[in-house]
Amino acid sequence: xxxxxxxxxxxxxxxxxxxxxxxxxxxxxxxxxxxxxxxxxxxxxxxxxxxxxxxxxxxxxxxxxxxxxxxxxxxxxxxxxxxxxxxxxxxxxxxxxxxxxxxxxxxxxxxxxxxxxxxxxxxxxxxxxxxxxxxxxxxxxxxxxxxxxxxxxxxxxxxxxxxxxxxxxxxxxxxxxxxxxxxxxxxxxxxxxxxxxxxxxxxxxxxxxxxxxxxxxxxxxxxxxxxxxxxxxxxxxxxxxxxxxxxxxxxxxxxxxxxxxxxxxxxxxxxxxxxxxxxxxxxxxxxxxxxxxxxxxxxxx
Amino acid sequence: xxxxxxxxxxxxxxxxxxxxxxxxxxxxxxxxxxxxxxxxxxxxxxxxxxxxxxxxxxxxxxxxxxxxxxxxxxxxxxxxxxxxxxxxxxxxxxxxxxxxxxxxxxxxxxxxxxxxxxxxxxxxxxxxxxxxxxxxxxxxxxxxxxxxxxxxxxxxxxxxxxxxxxxxxxxxxxxxxxxxxxxxxxxxxxxxxxxxxxxxxxxxxxxxxxxxxxxxxxxxxxxxxxx
Numbered sequence: 001x002x003x004x005x006x007x008x009x010x011x012x013x014x015x016x017x018x019x020x021x022x023x024x025x026x027x028x029x030x031x032x033x034x035x036x037x038x039x040x041x042x043x044x045x046x047x048x049x050x051x052x053x054x055x056x057x058x059x060x061x062x063x064x065x066x067x068x069x070x071x072x073x074x075x076x077x078x079x080x081x082x083x084x085x086x087x088x089x090x091x092x093x094x095x096x097x098x099x100x101x102x103x104x105x106x107x108x109x110x111x112x113x114x115x116x117x118x119x120x121x122x123x124x125x126x127x128x129x130x131x132x133x134x135x136x137x138x139x140x141x142x143x144x145x146x147x148x149x150x151x152x153x154x155x156x157x158x159x160x161x162x163x164x165x166x167x168x169x170x171x172x173x174x175x176x177x178x179x180x181x182x183x184x185x186x187x188x189x190x191x192x193x194x195x196x197x198x199x200x201x202x203x204x205x206x207x208x209x210x211x212x213x214x215x216x217x218x219x220x221x222x223x224x225x226x227x228x229x230x231x232x233x234x235x236x237x238x239x240x241x242x243x244x245x246x247x248x249x250x251x252x253x254x255x256x257x258x259x260x261x262x263x264x265x266x267x268x269x270x271x272x273x274x275x276x277x278x279x280x281x282x283x284x285x286x287x288x289x290x291x292x293x294x295x296x297x298x299x300x301x
Numbered sequence: 302x303x304x305x306x307x308x309x310x311x312x313x314x315x316x317x318x319x320x321x322x323x324x325x326x327x328x329x330x331x332x333x334x335x336x337x338x339x340x341x342x343x344x345x346x347x348x349x350x351x352x353x354x355x356x357x358x359x360x361x362x363x364x365x366x367x368x369x370x371x372x373x374x375x376x377x378x379x380x381x382x383x384x385x386x387x388x389x390x391x392x393x394x395x396x397x398x399x400x401x402x403x404x405x406x407x408x409x410x411x412x413x414x415x416x417x418x419x420x421x422x423x424x425x426x427x428x429x430x431x432x433x434x435x436x437x438x439x440x441x442x443x444x445x446x447x448x449x450x451x452x453x454x455x456x457x458x459x460x461x462x463x464x465x466x467x468x469x470x471x472x473x474x475x476x477x478x479x480x481x482x483x484x485x486x487x488x489x490x491x492x493x494x495x496x497x498x499x500x501x502x503x504x505x506x507x508x509x510x511x512x513x514x515x516x517x518x519x520x521x522x523x524x525x526x527x528x
Contacts (some may be wrong), residue, residue, distance in 0.1 A: 215408050220408075
């Protein structure tokens, strides 16, 4: 037990003895861990964004002008009985006009040109939401093959689908690119840490020599240097977690204004343990692996 | 206890540092290795500590060839063979007590033992009361005595001393020589490598004389013969 305490004490001395070199190694590790943590948050926010979009996807079936309201209500009832359909909203021609007028109230040209028309040019529609957006095709096919198809002028859902697909594609590409970036950066950080530990070994060469002379075990000589690398990772990791909190908290209100669905701060609070374990675990792994390699290569016992 | 058996040590691109050297050191014996610089004295001590491996021949300690020690066994062996050097090899950032305690910590000894043994060792070398001083605050002789206290806490079976008086004035040289005799009287075998004629002639102990890596004489109660 006393020996373990001594090893920890020695590892901390290695850390403080070459403080500026330690700080530079930790800075590199901080950058690498920030990228890892940042990708985790970026991935989460993209997923939230996509699921928000999917939630908003609806199929709008537009009915030809003059279709009787009963016919439309009949179609609505048929749709509501279907398993995958979450909700169906009927928007009459008049409601459509109200919505259009409200939405474009600041656009005088549009409103004036609408006033020039004798009739309401907008069509009645049914807005359909489903539980599983992947099965929109089935609902569209159902409408096209139903008895109501003769009243249906057009069915529109393609646009949102394309947005969803492209965002999902971006998410996948970022994950792949990010992984490659992390691998490259990780290698660089391992090299920097390895050389930092090498300098620590060089600075402590007198002590190491005396330790060997008096019969210190290999474990007692080597372990402090391995632990020093672990300190770098853990301290850099703590800073990354701290800055992630401060950063997402500061951005919290601004991002929410633009993307209502994305609340990184809330996500971080909710997934604190996973995020903490990911960042600290990565820091510990990078630090320990690089110092272990340095000790194996440069510290002869 | 210690046997050098036909040991030769050759370094790459150099002549042999030791050539076919054989001798035996018994328990509690005091042996001086003398010779000019480059005669092979330090090589003998390095081979004994297994800092170097013989090119030919064997070194036996208590009947075991030390080249057979596994990496994990080596520390245990080295605890039995303590060393002091001409340049003391003290840690400048540690005070006297810490320098001695450091050796015990590294050897995995308990704090309780350290608190008991360090003052005893410092008392034996006459440094009690100077525990808090740092190496730069001590004279050369005192520094060497700290190094000897550090060796003593190992409770070694052999103490090797490589030119321990090389950096000292005559008064401090005598202090150290007397201390080596005192440690030897307590039962520890001492191997002293030196070219200090005055010390060798005063000790009247066994002397092995090396010349160009070869033993040219090995005499009980010998004197310094190299001119």
